[in-house]
Amino acid sequence: MTIKFLDLAAQDQEIEARLTPELASIREKTAYVGGASIAAFEKEFADYLGVRHVVGVSSGTDALRLTMLAMGIGPGDEVVTVPMTFIATVAAIVQTGARPAFVDIDPDTCNMSIPALLQFLDEARRSGRRIRAILPVHLYGLPAHMVELREIATKYGIKLIEDACQAHGAKINIEGRWVRAGALGDAACFSFYPGKNLGAWGDAGAIATNDDALARTVANLGDHGRISHYAHSAFGYNSRMDTVQAAVLRAKLERLDEWNEKRRRVAAHYRELLGRSGLRLPLEPEGFESSYHLFVVRTPKRDALRTAMLADQIQCGIHYPVPVHLQPACRDQGYRAGDFPVSESVADSVLSLPMHPHLRPQEVHRVATVVKGALAEL
Ligand SMILES: Cc1ncc(COP(=O)(O)O)c(C=O)c1O
Known part of the structure; x- marks a missing residue:
């Protein structure tokens, strides 16, 4: 029997009863763009995150792009991010006309390295470069070092934008209080791609912020620069969230904490079974709660292990095999191996094991047995 990497059908079964009447109402009203479901989702997700505003958009990539555009970032500017991310983080920077400035990651958390960032910013300041924002990624669901990043952004007078596309429900403890990813920067960007912890039935995304003006500008830019039905203050984009996606997200948001808790149980089970396997397991530092979007192990024998797992019908992934600075798309940005x-x-060493809320203990057991058996033979 195949062990699936993720199981979207199981999620849909759980939300069906809750979702069906809302979809029927959208259909009855033929309200396919805008409408009550969008406003309701934006309010519910803002409350969930503990922020003043959420603006629904059409993807995580557009959330990032619109946020930077609304901050006035463009040609001649630079935005600091990490090369170990999905390409969209960087694509969004390039699409504003700004340059992506990379700093390396911390080898333990795989998130933006604070010493590397400080060194980069000191050098950049001396050479008069226009660094406008820091864009950390909460990779695999583990929040970046946001307390330090906040201090640095404030010191340098630059914006802090969270790429929270993998971190729905993740948290950091700040002075005894748990704060969710999405409420930690000047703005945060979420993807609701179907496989995310909170996933739509297609593409969708959102921006979260406490900044009233930023929320207004992002909403305006994402809706053709519209200020009233026939008046447009800017040449904007068509980046609205679909109403049907908002309905799906509302139903799934009600389950998010429960599903994340189940992911945490799967992660704990993996840790128990693989603790002495020789694999490097993901770190979850004290005061951090990962959303466990992915459970990523590391081994120099990654390729052989992956082949063995696939032969045993265990689906696994690599996030990501090529860091963005080495992607062909990045060839004009001046980076090299x-x-x-x-x-x-x-x-070169990451491997993502099956991870989803509906993974059964016996499936986790089988994954661990196959992994350990394969490693013993490699
Ligand atoms: C870290 C990261 N940033 C950005 C994105 C882009 O989101 P979307 O696919 O919704 O455009 C994703 C989603 O895949 C992601 O994982």
């Missing part, structure tokens, strides 16, 4: 050694070595 060796520039970010930690990201490069992490990319």
Whole structure:
């Protein structure tokens, strides 16, 4: 029997009764763009995150792009991010006209390295470069070092934008209080791609912020720069969230904490079974709660292990095999192999094990048995 990497059908079964009447109402009203479901989702997700505003958009990539555009970031500017991410983080920067400035990751958390960032910002300041924002990624669901990042952003007078596309429901403890990813920066960007912890039935995304003006500008830019039905203050984009997606997200949001708790149980089970396997298991530092979007192990024998798992019908993934600075799309940005050694070595050794809320204990057991058996023979 195949062990699935994720199981969207199981999620749909759980929300069916809750979702069906709302979909019927959208259909009855033929209200396919805008409408009550969008406003309700934006309010419910803002309350969930503990922020003043959520603006629904059409994807995580557009959430990032619109946020930076609304902050006035563009040609001549630079935005600091990490090369160990999905390409969209960087694509969004490039699409504003700004340059992506990479700093390496921390080898333990795989998130933006604070010493590397400080070194980069000091050098950049001396050479008069226009660094406008820091864009950390909460990779695999583990929040980046946001307390330090906040201090640094404030010190340098630049914006802090969370790429929270993998971190729905993740938290950091700040002075005894748990704060969710999404409420930690000047703005945060979420993807609701179907496989995310909170996933739509297609593409969708959102921006979360406490900044009233930023929320207004993002909403305006994402809706053709519209200020009233026939008046437009800017040449904007068509980046609205679909009404049907908002209905799906409302139903799934009610389950998010429960599903994340189940992911945490799967992660704990993996840790118990694989603790002495020789694999490097994901770190969850004290005061951090990962959303466990992915459970990513590291081994120099990654490729052989992956082949063995696939032969045993266990689906697994690699997030990501090529850091963004080495992607062909990045060839004009002036980076080369060796520039970010930690990201490069992490990319060579990561393997994502099956991880979803409906993974059964016996399936986790089988994954661990196959992994340990394969490692013993490699
Ligand atoms: C870290 C990260 N950033 C950005 C994105 C882009 O989101 P979307 O696919 O919704 O455009 C994703 C989603 O895949 C992601 O994982």
